[in-house]
Amino acid sequence: MAYIAVLGHGVVGSGVLEVLMTHKGSIARRADVEIKVKHILDLREFPGLPYSHLFTKDFDVILNDPEVTVVVEVMGGLDPAFQYVKACLEHGKSVVTSNKELVAEKGAELLAIAKENNLNFLFEASVGGGVPIIRPISQCLAANEVGEIAGILNGTTNFILTKMIREHMSFADALQLAQQLGYAERDPSADVEGADACRKICILASLAYGTHVYPREVHTEGITKITLEDVAYAEAWGGVIKLIGQVKMLESGKIHIGVCPMFVSRDSQLAGVDDVFNGILVRGDATGDVVFYGKGAGKLPTASAVVADVIDCVKHFAKRKYLYWEDAKPDYVEPFDVMPTDVFVHIQGKNSDSAFDTAETLFPGAVRLIRKGEKEGEAGFVVSQISGRELGEKLPRLEAIGVKVLGSIRISDY
Amino acid sequence: MAYIAVLGHGVVGSGVLEVLMTHKGSIARRADVEIKVKHILDLREFPGLPYSHLFTKDFDVILNDPEVTVVVEVMGGLDPAFQYVKACLEHGKSVVTSNKELVAEKGAELLAIAKENNLNFLFEASVGGGVPIIRPISQCLAANEVGEIAGILNGTTNFILTKMIREHMSFADALQLAQQLGYAERDPSADVEGADACRKICILASLAYGTHVYPREVHTEGITKITLEDVAYAEAWGGVIKLIGQVKMLESGKIHIGVCPMFVSRDSQLAGVDDVFNGILVRGDATGDVVFYGKGAGKLPTASAVVADVIDCVKHFAKRKYLYWEDAKPDYVEPFDVMPTDVFVHIQGKNSDSAFDTAETLFPGAVRLIRKGEKEGEAGFVVSQISGRELGEKLPRLEAIGVKVLGSIRISDY
Numbered sequence: 001m002a003y004i005a006v007l008g009h010g011v012v013g014s015g016v017l018e019v020l021m022t023h024k025g026s027i028a029r030r031a032d033v034e035i036k037v038k039h040i041l042d043l044r045e046f047p048g049l050p051y052s053h054l055f056t057k058d059f060d061v062i063l064n065d066p067e068v069t070v071v072v073e074v075m076g077g078l079d080p081a082f083q084y085v086k087a088c089l090e091h092g093k094s095v096v097t098s099n100k101e102l103v104a105e106k107g108a109e110l111l112a113i114a115k116e117n118n119l120n121f122l123f124e125a126s127v128g129g130g131v132p133i134i135r136p137i138s139q140c141l142a143a144n145e146v147g148e149i150a151g152i153l154n155g156t157t158n159f160i161l162t163k164m165i166r167e168h169m170s171f172a173d174a175l176q177l178a179q180q181l182g183y184a185e186r187d188p189s190a191d192v193e194g195a196d197a198c199r200k201i202c203i204l205a206s207l208a209y210g211t212h213v214y215p216r217e218v219h220t221e222g223i224t225k226i227t228l229e230d231v232a233y234a235e236a237w238g239g240v241i242k243l244i245g246q247v248k249m250l251e252s253g254k255i256h257i258g259v260c261p262m263f264v265s266r267d268s269q270l271a272g273v274d275d276v277f278n279g280i281l282v283r284g285d286a287t288g289d290v291v292f293y294g295k296g297a298g299k300l301p302t303a304s305a306v307v308a309d310v311i312d313c314v315k316h317f318a319k320r321k322y323l324y325w326e327d328a329k330p331d332y333v334e335p336f337d338v339m340p341t342d343v344f345v346h347i348q349g350k351n352s353d354s355a356f357d358t359a360e361t362l363f364p365g366a367v368r369l370i371r372k373g374e375k376e377g378e379a380g381f382v383v384s385q386i387s388g389r390e391l392g393e394k395l396p397r398l399e400a401i402g403v404k405v406l407g408s409i410r411i412s413d414y
Numbered sequence: 415m416a417y418i419a420v421l422g423h424g425v426v427g428s429g430v431l432e433v434l435m436t437h438k439g440s441i442a443r444r445a446d447v448e449i450k451v452k453h454i455l456d457l458r459e460f461p462g463l464p465y466s467h468l469f470t471k472d473f474d475v476i477l478n479d480p481e482v483t484v485v486v487e488v489m490g491g492l493d494p495a496f497q498y499v500k501a502c503l504e505h506g507k508s509v510v511t512s513n514k515e516l517v518a519e520k521g522a523e524l525l526a527i528a529k530e531n532n533l534n535f536l537f538e539a540s541v542g543g544g545v546p547i548i549r550p551i552s553q554c555l556a557a558n559e560v561g562e563i564a565g566i567l568n569g570t571t572n573f574i575l576t577k578m579i580r581e582h583m584s585f586a587d588a589l590q591l592a593q594q595l596g597y598a599e600r601d602p603s604a605d606v607e608g609a610d611a612c613r614k615i616c617i618l619a620s621l622a623y624g625t626h627v628y629p630r631e632v633h634t635e636g637i638t639k640i641t642l643e644d645v646a647y648a649e650a651w652g653g654v655i656k657l658i659g660q661v662k663m664l665e666s667g668k669i670h671i672g673v674c675p676m677f678v679s680r681d682s683q684l685a686g687v688d689d690v691f692n693g694i695l696v697r698g699d700a701t702g703d704v705v706f707y708g709k710g711a712g713k714l715p716t717a718s719a720v721v722a723d724v725i726d727c728v729k730h731f732a733k734r735k736y737l738y739w740e741d742a743k744p745d746y747v748e749p750f751d752v753m754p755t756d757v758f759v760h761i762q763g764k765n766s767d768s769a770f771d772t773a774e775t776l777f778p779g780a781v782r783l784i785r786k787g788e789k790e791g792e793a794g795f796v797v798s799q800i801s802g803r804e805l806g807e808k809l810p811r812l813e814a815i816g817v818k819v820l821g822s823i824r825i826s827d828y
Contacts, residue, residue, distance in 0.1 A: 019557050019700055023557055023558075023559065026556075026559065027556070027557060030556045031556075129701075130698070130700065130701030130702065130704065131701070131704055132550040132553075132704070135549070135550070135553065136546040136549070136550060139546075139549060139722060139725075139726065142440075142441070142444045142445075142721070142722045142725045142726075143433050143437055143441060143717075143718040143719075143720075143721030143722045143724075143725065144437075144718050145437065145440065269686060269707060272683060272686050284544070284718065285714075286433055286544065286714040286715060286717065286718035287543075287544030287545070287708060287709060287714070287715045287718050287719075288544065288708060288709040288712075288715060289708060289709070290544065290545055290546070290706070290707065290708035290709075291705075291706075291707040291708065292704070292705075292706060292707075293683060293704065293705040293706075293707065294701060294702060294703060294704035294705065295701060295702040295703070295704075298702075300699075300700040300701070301700060301701045301702060303557075303700065304557040304558050304698065304700035304701050305557075305701075306557075307556070307557030308553060308556045308557045310557075311553075311556045311557065312553065312556075
């Protein structure tokens with residue numbers, strides 16, 4: 001018998017209990033031992049559940065119970081999750097978490113404590129929900145150099161963009177629908193401003209390259225400025241707009257990392273990742289492109305990833321510590337605006353042709369796009385291989401000569 | 415230092431040496447120990463290689479070397495691979511293989527020997543080449559009931575079908591091109607007749623449901639009868655033709671398993687898996703659909719999967735045995751032609767309309783498809799939810815009343 005405790009009985013926590021109950025037999029077979037939840041920490045009351053007697057409001061009950069060998073942290077947030085997880089690891093308990101904020105902000109520190117105490121700190125569920133990605137990157141792709149990772153890492157924004165693309169809903173309407181369906185929080189800023197995707201690409205970057213990257217170091221743009229006109233230009237170009245988190249190892253040993261909306265070609269495997277799904281592309285030097293695709297969030301997908309980690313902990317309690325990375329180092333993250341990409345630019349002048357002609361004087365070789373329903377005065381074009389820095393210098397000059405810049409969106413090469 | 419031996423220096427074997435050399439440092443870091451190849455078994459001579467001195471023609475040199483703890487079998491075929499692998503496991507050596515025939519035919523027996531001797535028998539590379547699938551199914555999805563698995567498991571046939579779909583090449587021309595490019599063997603039958611895909615779905619089924627399924631028990635059709643007319647009808651229906659290996663757990667506790675060409679909807683994540691890529695969809699009760707996509711074959715992708723397994727063996731040599739399934743049991747595989755699916759039927763009569771009208775009397779509710787370039791006398795239609803058995807009874811009756819049946823293709827619901 002292996003005893004575990006669960007910190008937090010929200011959506012994921014109750015899902016963990018559900019998965020453990022409904023798959024009791026098969027889980028015991030796979031773990032070689034029965035897994036029993038002994039304590040559940042939550043400040044709220046949950047009367048009437050078959051396991052109501054397991055609740056406690058006192059974390060010390062868990063910390064000081066020597067029978068509990070694995071603690072599941074599914075509270076979310078940094079405080080008190082960080083203190084609790086740290087204390088568990090220091091008291092000889094392995095920890096499994098789905099908390100991406102915790103891993104993105106405190107991963108290096110917690111992994112070091114886990115290593116020191118010969119324990120596991122596992123977090124498969126923190127990226128991609130039920131889509132296995134942490135373990136494949138760390139194990140299966142061990143014999144590869146990972147050149148880059150690019151992914152649709154946030155289901156909420158992908159749902160909103162899909163509605164904008166397929167049903168021509170405005171951003172505001174699509175967000176409201178996402179909230180009605182429970183895909184977006186009442187305060188949706190962590191999703192739509194890109195912070196959630198940023199945490200996930202930080203975790204993947206830290207794992208793939210062995211050095212912690214903190215969210216504050218990462219250029220992050222959300223999708224709040226994306227318009228239906230942008231969507232139509234993406235279609236005219238031959239693709240769709242997706243919120244992409246990406247990291248790439250440069251020859252200099254630095255990394256290029258960021259989160260921003262991008263045009264993605266219709267031929268890309270990422271283009272077909274719609275609705276609340278996540279898709280993550282890993283480019284290995286030996287394997288080529290490997291794509292992982294599935295439901296990125298939700299109660300049961302996330303809970304099943306947590307339980308898989310628990311099984312792993314229980315099975316290999318004696319020695320396992322396969323996840324590890326070093327703390328951050330200075331000058332490791334290259335400024336995001338140095339890397340050139342193709343970029344779409346959306347402008348407005350007195351009339352479309354003259355606006356484009358003016359733009360062309362600053363961006364020679366620009367390729368014009370004509371969107372469905374283009375309005376008089378509006379124009380869109382693609383500039384090839386320009387850095388954010390250069391673009392940031394030129395766009396104000398374009399405005400200075402009478403052409404209004406409505407926006408610009410990077411174009412991916414995945 | 416961990417010493418390994420490699421059986422076979424063909425495409426995959428030489429790739430394993432290459433990956434081990436080019437990623438020496440990162441592999442040592444991940445394995446916690448340096449991995450050194452001590453012997454390479456091959457009957458051929460390979461002078462002039464930096465590791466030419468490692469070759470031996472005598473298997474017993476490897477078997478009797480107590481320093482060798484892990485043996486990599488990349489010879490292919492059953493004889494002598496099976497005898498060698500069995501002997502290694504009986505002599506205390508863990509084994510890593512990319513040999514799908516070996517795993518599909520002898521998996522249960524070898525896993526039992528490995529278990530008995532507390533050793534690893536790992537075969538990530540046997541399915542999906544560099545795409546991680548064995549480990550995700552066995553570990554990450556441990557807390558799921560896997561309802562079904564469906565995949566494009568053979569890169570050669572997928573390349574041929576892609577050429578037929580995109581460039582309207584005939585089957586024969588596309589096969590010839592695949593041979594010229596080295597994607598197909600001179601004798602392509604194992605690929606185009608479906609045997610290769612069959613072995614892979616057997617391995618996945620054995621792994622997912624814990625009971626060995628032998629290739630001889632599995633209904634297997636290849637793509638040799640697929641015509642450009644079929645491709646055009648698939649397009650008219652809204653999809654593409656793919657060679658699909660599938661397995662599904664039924665409520666009866668039996669499995670539905672088979673390999674056959676199918677219409678796949680353009681909206682399916684499998685529809686976009688083109689060229690030599692593989693894509694595998696795993697439908698879990700908690701995770702929903704998870705799709706794994708990447709290069710299914712090739713020297714380096716396969717070699718990198720082999721080396722990842724070697725790292726795992728070396729790292730967990732003392733105790734690991736996470737893969738296991740029981741030997742086959744009687745009446746476990748449901749006859750393939752019992753399960754109803756939608757089916758496309760292609761017919762020929764005196765004229766198209768009358769041929770379809772005649773067919774409709776036998777298949778009430780049939781939905782007609784009109785393909786681009788349809789010829790006089792030809793017709794195509796979809797029958798919903800009909801078993802292979804019923805179809806097999808009705809098609810001869812259709813011929814008896816004067817309508818020639820040119821072919822029929824199942825329609826998938828993935």
